[in-house]
Amino acid sequence: MASTHLLDTQTLSILKRTTQYFNTQQQQAYLVGGSLRNILLGEPCSDWDIVIEGDAHKLARRLADTLGGFYAHLHEKASRVIIKHDPSDIILDISPLNGRTIEEDLLRRDFTINAIAAPLDEVVQYIEGDTDQSGIGRPQASPLHLIDPLQGLQDLQAHRLRAVDETIFQHDPLRMLRAVRLKMRYHLNIDLHTQELIKRDAPLLPTVAAERIHDELYAILEPGGATARLHFLDQLGLLTVLIPEFTAARDMRQPNPHYWDVLQHSLETVTALEQLAHTLETSSPNNGPISISENITQIQNILYEAEQQGIFSFAALTAPRMKMAALLHDIGKPPTYTLGEDGAVHFYNHPQVAVPLVQQIMRRLSASTQDRRLAQLVAAHHMRPGQLGQETIVTPRAIRRYFVDLGPTGILVAIFSLADHLATLGPLQPSGDAWERHLSVVRLLLTCYIRERESILPPRLLSPEELMRRLKLEPGPIVGQLLEAIAEAQAEGTIHSKEEALWFAEEQLEHS
DSSP states (O other): OOOOOOOOHHHHHHHHHHHHHHHHTTOOOEEEHHHHHHHHHTOOOOEEEEEESSOHHHHHHHHHHHHTOEEEEOSSSOEEEEEOOSSSOEEEEEEEOSSSSHHHHHHTSSBGGGSOEEEHHHHHHHHHHOTTSOSTTSOOSSOOOOBOTTOHHHHHHTTEEOBSSTTHHHHOTTHHHHHHHHHHHHTOEEOHHHHHHHHHHGGGGGGSOHHHHHHHHHHHHSSSOHHHHHHHHHHTTOHHHHOGGGGGGTTOOOOTTOOSOHHHHHHHHHHHHHHHHHHHHHSOOTTSSOOOOHHHHHHHHHHHHHHHHTSOOHHHHTSHHHHHHHHHTTTTHHHHEEEOTTSOEEETTHHHHHHHHHHHHHHHTTOOHHHHHHHHHHHHHTTHHHHHTTSSSOOHHHHHHHHHHHTTHHHHHHHHHHHHHHHHTTTSOOOHHHHHHHHHHHHHHHHHHHTSHHHHSOOOSSOHHHHHHHHTOOSSHHHHHHHHHHHHHHHHTSOOSHHHHHHHHHHHHHTO
16 A cells, blocks of 8 residues: 655755654644655655644744745644755745644544644654565554544545544534545545535535635646546536536537536536546547547647747646636536527527626636636637638638737637537537547647747837827727727738738728
């Protein structure tokens, strides 16, 4: 179960000096929570949770001075000591006992696997004594005496996540999201009673500060396989508590060729995005539905060029904010659902209706301005590349307008539109003219923006000030309209100089 844990010499030295410091202060210090759990699992650890009996603020401040680190006041009781270290800082979180004894403290924690403690000096000896053999059930040169009132070690060995008591989610509802993150991170099974507690207390989640929810949700989304975790959130009743706008999407059928209902399609689009990103970055189908075609290879090559230009990164395709955008892209469908006289389902204008809903949801989740903007652009424009594929000819004007509206985000939206296409088909293989046309349009869009940008977004021939001066115009909307018309004519190759631009603008004014 466990793997070898090896600490670098500086971290081990810091822990030894910390132990010596608390000994000189006649303070019993315990390593607790996730830090000890990771040690037992042989997992890396850079944040060390230490509990002491005395004044945590005063002792932590002196410890920072002793170690040459920085002191930070965390909250009413706890403090943090930060020691600069490469590649990541060493962080010591110092807290007072929550109770009269360490056993009482552990009984007030969240999950049994985090309700284990050990004297800090013993932990240091444990690590130092046999750094090439470590973990549960393996012999140690220096045995570790665990304080484990709730049999958390047994749960850790059984890969089981179990609540300390029936009130843990009422005391801090964020623990419900943390349970899902821990399940993912350490391959745990949440025991059935704990799952029932989460379902019972799920309505309490919105009482948590939005910033805390945001951080846990993004941590859940970040690794691959995010859809399985989103399904689990839904199974526990947490997804629609976080995003109640999805309630009406459940079992809402869609017209052909959609395979899934609206909610399932939204979830599966996240999977399709991950699979497509993997294929484009590695040229490997990854057991997914995408076969490597000439169009896929060309798109991949263009994206590598975009990455070198600094206007795109493959990592951005599967970042948590992009997965949130994928999840929310069809949130405008439930309020636009209509049934025609022939029984056909329609979602008229759902991309436009989605934009304020996405803004509302992302704001509620304390997403950054950039993340909100990305999600809104994906929702508003995800159908455009596919719609261009239905045209006989994709004109330079259409390509230009796409990137005027979206800028470099148009790259992400174009790739996302392919993921949306894949998710529409469900488990079926993409094939036929529609898929190849869609790929061709995305390749054309990316080629024009990444390799031929000046042809669709040429340098401006006239400034607003010069246009107003030469044509004796007052400031107003007409100036922007003329400049946009000039830029489109440039992209189409009908004007090439400042004088031609002025003649063109005069003609536009005469016919307006």
